[in-house]
Amino acid sequence: GESVGLHLPTLSVQEGDNSIINCAYSNSASDYFIWYKQESGKGPQFIIDIRSNMDKRQGQRVTVLLNKTVKHLSLQIAATQPGDSAVYFCAENNEDSGYALNFGKGTSLLVTP
């Protein structure tokens, strides 16, 4: 079936640097994409979303970029802080899947001082 996947399982960055977490998806019918942050033992926390009619969206210290041509999504975190250490998931949904969220396996971000 269709899948959502992440390029790297772990990412280590120094405090203050920018982080980029990548995600590939395979369903060209995907309409909506979400990034979640999950800290150990907690539920996923919404970070930012983007719809398929956009290619960039910015939030506070975060930017999501969508490249529909190559089916690629990225999350950029500016000036990464220790509190950003967590697992980051991308998820997508579309009408074909009945609007169920399809999650990737996650990228673990570790911020070192």
Place this chain on the structure above:
Amino acid sequence: DGGITQSPKYLFRKEGQNVTLSCEQNLNHDAMYWYRQDPGQGLRLIYYSQIVNDFQKGDIAEGYSVSREKKESFPLTVTSAQKNPTAFYLCASSIARGIETQYFGPGTRLLVL
């Protein structure tokens, strides 16, 4: 305080026992979801409900049951037919089912004695 609550935080199940996980939301959301998360994995959909007294199976519904008698409540029962129940269970809700952001509760960790 608005949000989604799940209880208990930890739950222990004996062999052959049914256990019920609670999920309550006061966000006035129509749609609610249950996901299962295994270590190092993304989330998989168990059941979802678009409206009171209606629910649909997700990708891994076998061994689970749900009810939706009230808009704010969507309990999940893990039955004895679920042979590998040890996991982190996450409840989510969205304004409506469709291309909408899903917000998650804090999760319940189920362990088998």
